[in-house]
Amino acid sequence: MIPRFAVVGHPNKGKSSIVSTLSEDAAVAIAPIPGTTMAARTFPMQVDGETLYELIDTPGFQRPREVLAWLHERSGGAADRAATVAQFVAAHASDPRFHDECELLRPITEGAGILYVVDGSRPYGAEYEPEMEILRWTGRPRMALINLIAHGDHIEEWQRALDQYFSIVRVFDALHADVSKRLTLLRSFGELHPPWQAAIARAVSALEDDYRRRRERAARAITALIVDALTLQLSQRIAEDADPAPVIAGAQARLRQRLAEREQKVRREVEAIYRHADAVWADGAPAVIDSELFSSESEQLFGLSRTQLVATGAMSGAVAGGAIDLALGGASLFAVTGLSALVGGVSALLGGDRLGKAKVLGQALGSREITVGPFRDTNLPWVLLGRALLHHEAIAERNHARRDAIVMAVADGGHRANAIEPALRKRLASEFDSVRKEGLRPDDPRLEALVAAALQRQEPSAIADP
Numbered sequence: 001m002i003p004r005f006a007v008v009g010h011p012n013k014g015k016s017s018i019v020s021t022l023s024e025d026a027a028v029a030i031a032p033i034p035g036t037t038m039a040a041r042t043f044p045m046q047v048d049g050e051t052l053y054e055l056i057d058t059p060g061f062q063r064p065r066e067v068l069a070w071l072h073e074r075s076g077g078a079a080d081r082a083a084t085v086a087q088f089v090a091a092h093a094s095d096p097r098f099h100d101e102c103e104l105l106r107p108i109t110e111g112a113g114i115l116y117v118v119d120g121s122r123p124y125g126a127e128y129e130p131e132m133e134i135l136r137w138t139g140r141p142r143m144a145l146i147n148l149i150a151h152g153d154h155i156e157e158w159q160r161a162l163d164q165y166f167s168i169v170r171v172f173d174a175l176h177a178d179v180s181k182r183l184t185l186l187r188s189f190g191e192l193h194p195p196w197q198a199a200i201a202r203a204v205s206a207l208e209d210d211y212r213r214r215r216e217r218a219a220r221a222i223t224a225l226i227v228d229a230l231t232l233q234l235s236q237r238i239a240e241d242a243d244p245a246p247v248i249a250g251a252q253a254r255l256r257q258r259l260a261e262r263e264q265k266v267r268r269e270v271e272a273i274y275r276h277a278d279a280v281w282a283d284g285a286p287a288v289i290d291s292e293l294f295s296s297e298s299e300q301l302f303g304l305s306r307t308q309l310v311a312t313g314a315m316s317g318a319v320a321g322g323a324i325d326l327a328l329g330g331a332s333l334f335a336v337t338g339l340s341a342l343v344g345g346v347s348a349l350l351g352g353d354r355l356g357k358a359k360v361l362g363q364a365l366g367s368r369e370i371t372v373g374p375f376r377d378t379n380l381p382w383v384l385l386g387r388a389l390l391h392h393e394a395i396a397e398r399n400h401a402r403r404d405a406i407v408m409a410v411a412d413g414g415h416r417a418n419a420i421e422p423a424l425r426k427r428l429a430s431e432f433d434s435v436r437k438e439g440l441r442p443d444d445p446r447l448e449a450l451v452a453a454a455l456q457r458q459e460p461s462a463i464a465d466p
Helices: 015-023 064-074 078-091 096-109 126-137 155-162 179-192 194-231 244-273 285-290 296-302 306-311 380-396 422-438 445-456
Strands: 004-009 041-047 050-057 113-119 142-147 168-171 234-239 359-362 367-372
Touching (some): 004 096, 015 041, 015 142, 041 194, 050 194, 064 126, 078 096, 113 126, 126 155, 142 179, 179 194, 194 380, 194 422, 194 445, 234 244, 244 367, 244 380, 296 380, 306 422, 380 422, 380 445, 422 445
Parallel strands (some): 004 050, 004 113
Antiparallel strands (some): 041 050, 234 367
């Protein structure tokens, strides 16, 4: 049996936010206007097509005192109270006065558990007691959730009142609860009703596995991007007597553009992995990670500092031939790729060592082949990784109940990649060097495991690998 939970309460207390957060469904309608939810609607939490549990978004109570009076008039005692509630729903199914009460009570009379939501930022009042009494009459397993919609703290008074009506009371910030808090709340659902315990335990396990798989998929996409940065090349044939300079400049620009487009595609993949394909970014937020990839600003914000480049051994092999300049500001973008057949003067035309060197090989039939790439700037993979880590951090833990735009900021001092722990940085640096030496590696499990480890450091302990 799939556990089902009706999320009920006063209008505009965050019921829909609870449903959206716990079902990871951004399609749940959320608005500050009371009455946004007009009818009960079921939202399943699914993993790999299997429904683990269901949440039912419901309208808020409108006439609880009238409903309770009706119940008192017809009930013969505690033994028939649940049946009396079911009679009310049947008797008023077509009565517009009690439309909302019928919508929220029907799934409960059909066997759903109860998640009663209140706003702990507002004072407790006696007007809530009739609806809590109605829910007690249903006899169904019930939990109260103290949500925090605004500033203000009335949790203690709510706790005292709710303890009289509900077997379990929890404080849960629907908009800001991270994955670990969501899983902790889900575990408490199993305490409500013994027959649900096995199903809830399996749901928690399935979700933990699913979160790990999401991290692994995100790591795979980010790894492929970094491997591309370290292996991408472009080749083009030109006539023997053609000027190579504009051809090389054009090829370099295309290579930069190709990597920038690849980075954008990976971000969309990560957003889809975490079910945030429709994420909205605050003004200025995309600019943080969309700053020109090959710029000193991007290096300052996301890459390793020069000190850390040296400390991690990332400079090994990067100064061969004097062709590499550590500044990302348009310099050192292309490696020496077998320079035995360089055409004299090409290096000078490209600005010498500042832009690196391109390979220009003689070909049959009076033509030459120009090859640019791969990228050899020592800090480029760290810049890409730093940008990916910040983007992942903004997306992976974001609640689906949130409708505000995503805000992003880099810590003071920049150099996001510096936050990676030293031992992991050294292993990443070694793997970056290996990719450079071994050439094209579309699937790199060693680097993928290291990137996954970097992503894991952003996650709460509840879903960290043992």
